[in-house]
Amino acid sequence: MLQRLRGLTRRLYERVLEREVAGVPAHVAVIQDGNRRYAREHGEETTDGHRAGADTTERVLEWCADLGVEELTLYAFSTENFERPPEEREALFDLIAEKLRTFADRPEVHDRGVRIRAIGETERLPQRVREAVAYAEGRTDDHDAFRLNVALAYGGRAELLGVARDVARSAAAGECDPGDVTVETIEDRLTTGPTRDVDLIIRTGGAERTSNFLPWHANGNEAAVYFCAPYWPEFSRIDFLRAIRTYESRRESWRKSRAQRAAALVRAAGDDLEGSGGVAGIRSLDRSDPEDSGDHDAPLG
Secondary structure (H helix, E strand, C coil): CHHHHHHHHHHHHHHHHHHHCCCCCCEEEEECCCHHHHHHHCCCCHHHHHHHHHHHHHHHHHHHHHHCCCEEEEEEEEHHHHHCCHHHHHHHHHHHHHHHHHHHCCHHHHHCCEEEEEECCHHHCCHHHHHHHHHHHHHCCCCCCEEEEEEEEECHHHHHHHHHHHHHHHHHCCCCCHHHCCHHHHHHHCCCCCCCCCCEEEECCCCCCCCCCCHHHHCCCCCEEEECCCCHHHCCHHHHHHHHHHHHHHHHHHHHHHHHHHHHHHHHHHHHHHHCCCCHHHHHHHHCCHHHHCCCCCCCC
């Protein structure tokens, strides 16, 4: 009875959160942390934790599509993950290759127009994973309704370092002037990156750091960040909606901050005009006949 009541309460709370959603981020990036800890706490093998996490990944994709998110980037395998024990690493490669192929064949992926793309140093991956990447990208290459980026052998610092070296080589070869390097110059060389800046980063598992994930697209865009305690296999729709709410709160705070800065600029300009006698004519309007000005309730009080 108690369990049924808890389930009903969760469903009601989920509906409340759904009604509160007023706007959604265009691009969500997820750091899927906690698969191994989830497996240990449940007395399972590490591979079982990764499989449970893969199931969560499929659900999150559905939630994104349902809410209108246009792009999702998943941190599936970092460059640091190469340091894991060989047996765990190879099992994870097997799972990634399997899921890429099966996911690319799912009818709903094609019904939703999902395009799959791998980002990162994919040349470092085993051949079976590279072949699975090529298969998934090829199967969905004609779609453009939703973008799914899978970060494999990805490291944010390595990405920026590679771009810096590329620009340096171009400058040394006389192909570009260092003084002419712009934001567009950098973005043009981020060929394996997402298509748009990140609006929201979600990290599960309790750690409060972004692990250099998409530094150019996330930090440069001042993306909202949502940290939560559940391990990735436990991540629920309620957690996802809470993350969306964090994004909306950040966006509203940014809007208020921008409005305050604009108001401060107006006040500063007014002070400058007053000091030069330029506001006398403006202030005289306050003493004009209400009938001449169309008397009404001031919208700003």
